[in-house]
Structure formats: C-alpha cells, structure tokens
Amino acid sequence: GDSVTQMEGPVTLSEEAFLTINCTYTATGYPSLFWYVQYPGEGLQLLLKATKADDKGSNKGFEATYRKETTSFHLEKGSVQVSDSAVYFCALNSGGYQKVTFGTGTKLQVIP
Amino acid sequence: GAVVSQHPSRVICKSGTSVKIECRSLDFQATTMFWYRQFPKQSLMLMATSNEGSKATYEQGVEKDKFLINHASLTLSTLTVTSAHPEDSSFYICSATSGFSEAFFGQGTRLTVV
Numbered sequence: 001g002d003s004v005t006q007m008e009g010p011v012t013l014s015e016e017a018f019l020t021i022n023c024t025y026t027a028t029g030y031p032s033l034f035w036y037v038q039y040p041g042e043g044l045q046l047l048l049k050a051t052k053a054d055d056k057g058s059n060k061g062f063e064a065t066y067r068k069e070t071t072s073f074h075l076e077k078g079s080v081q082v083s084d085s086a087v088y089f090c091a092l093n094s095g096g097y098q099k100v101t102f103g104t105g106t107k108l109q110v111i112p
Numbered sequence: 113g114a115v116v117s118q119h120p121s122r123v124i125c126k127s128g129t130s131v132k133i134e135c136r137s138l139d140f141q142a143t144t145m146f147w148y149r150q151f152p153k154q155s156l157m158l159m160a161t162s163n164e165g166s167k168a169t170y171e172q173g174v175e176k177d178k179f180l181i182n183h184a185s186l187t188l189s190t191l192t193v194t195s196a197h198p199e200d201s202s203f204y205i206c207s208a209t210s211g212f213s214e215a216f217f218g219q220g221t222r223l224t225v226v
Contacts, residue, residue: 032214043118043205043219044156089155093214099146100207100215104155 002027006090006103013080013110021075021106023064023090031094033057033066033073038087038105047075047088080110114140116208118218125196125225133191133221135206141186142208146215147179150203162189196225 006023013019025031035047035057048057053068062077073090090103115138125131135145144163148156160176162168162183170176178200180192189208193200205220 034214036217044217046214046217049214099158099161101158102155 002031002092002094002101004090004092004101004103006088006106008104009087009107011106011108013108015082015110015112016079017110019075019077019080019084019108021088021090021108023073023075023103025071025073025090025092027071027092027094027101029094031092033064034091034093034100035062035064035073035075036089036091036102038089040086044089080108082110082112084108085110114138114208114210114216116142116206116216116218118206118221120221121219122222123224125223127197127225128195130192130194131196131223133193133204133206133223135189135191135208135218137187137208137216140208140210142189143186143211144209145183145189146207146209147181147189147191148205148207150205150220156205159191193223196223198225201225 003026032051034049036044037047048059050057050066056065064073064075087105087107089105091100093100117136119134147159150156159174160168160170162181164183168181183189201224207215207217209215
C-alpha cells in the first residue's frame with residue numbers, strides 16, 4: 001500500500017537558518033504529493049503540492065520538488081522565521097477519491 | 113481554494129454521552145468526504161471514507177458502531193461518537209473533495225471526554 005516516511009522531529013532552528021525536511025514515499029502509479037502545515041491549535045493547511053515528476057511546488061518561501069527517481073519530496077526553505085514554527089506533514093494521493101496518506105509529521109521550532 | 117467548515121472546533125462531553133461533529137463544504141459539492149483522527153504527537157489516521165448517499169467505508173480497526181458517519185447531502189457529513197469514553201479524546205478532522213480536485217480540510221475538532 002501507499003506510505004510516506006518523513007524525518008522525525010522535533011527540528012529546532014535559529015531564525016534565518018536553512019530548513020530541510022526529508023520525505024520519501026511508496027505508492028502505486030503516479031501520485032500527487034503534498035506538504036501540509038498545522039499551526040498550534042489549528043487544522044491542516046495545504047502548503048504546496050506537485051502533481052507530476054519534476055514539478056516544483058512553492059509557497060511562502062517553501063519549496064519541494066517531485067523526484068520520481070528517488071521517490072522523494074523534500075521540503076526546503078532558505079530562511080525560516082519564528083512564525084514558521086508548526087508541524088509539517090508530507091502526504092500523497094494516488095487514488096481517484098483523493099484519499100490522502102500522511103507521514104508522521106515533523107515538528108519545527110524556530111527560535112529567535 | 114475551496115472552504116470546508118467543521119463544527120464545533122472544541123467540545124467537552126461526559127463519558128457515556130454522544131457527540132456529533134459536522135463537516136460542511138461551503139462553496140462546492142463534496143461527493144466524497146474523509147474523516148481522520150489525530151492522536152497526540154502522531155500523524156493523521158484515516159477513519160472512514162463517505163460518499164454522498166452511500167454507507168461509509170471504514171478503515172480496518174475502526175468501530176463503525178461507535179463512529180457513526182452520515183453523508184446525507186453533497187455539502188454535509190457528520191461524525192457521531194457514540195457512548196464516548198476518555199480514550200476517544202482526540203483531534204478529529206474532515207476533508208472533502210468534489211472528485212476533480214484536491215481534498216480540502218476542515219479546521220478540526222478537539223474532543224475531550226471527561
């Protein structure tokens with residue numbers, strides 16, 4: 001079945017540091033890949049997505065590239081801010097009904 | 113993006129009572145809705161998939177008699193936690209899709225059973 005593996009957290013960074021959160025996946029067919037963000041006490045928000053190989057999703061300074069050869073979708077940001085502190089979920093969808101399979105989430109804490 | 117509204121955002125109930133959580137798609141017709149549960153410090157686990165007008169399909173290990181799901185219209189699905197117990201305390205979140213786009217998530221409901 002489909003699965004998503006992402007690096008365990010928590011990840012603690014200083015403000016303006018470079019962020020990478022690794023994500024790899026296993027899926028049948030050609031899944032769409034997503035990064036969701038969950039701020040403290042809130043629901044999920046779609047951060048970015050990519051629907052086919054070599055696509056790059058980007059939003060709010062975050063980027064991730066769909067790498068089919070390595071089955072990866074690593075999240076990066078060049079300069080994190082305190083307001084980026086949240087839990088980040090890598091996810092995929094390979095079914096026709098948009099059923100989403102999530103990774104375990106990575107908590108990011110950015111300190112001033 | 114499309115809006116999915118979930119209500120209530122927080123609820124506290126007594127052990128043994130039932131609680132209903134609503135998930136509404138505000139600006140599109142949701143042919144399929146999903147219910148997830150998030151355990152503390154863990155990921156979201158799919159509980160069930162509901163298609164409008166059909167019985168929900170539950171994931172393995174989810175008690176269908178305890179977590180009643182109704183998807184009576186194209187804009188509303190409800191999750192009822194029956195005879196709630198403290199171990200049912202969790203964060204429940206729904207998502208909805210028209211089938212032609214990504215799934216959009218509600219804000220989630222924090223259920224506390226005391």
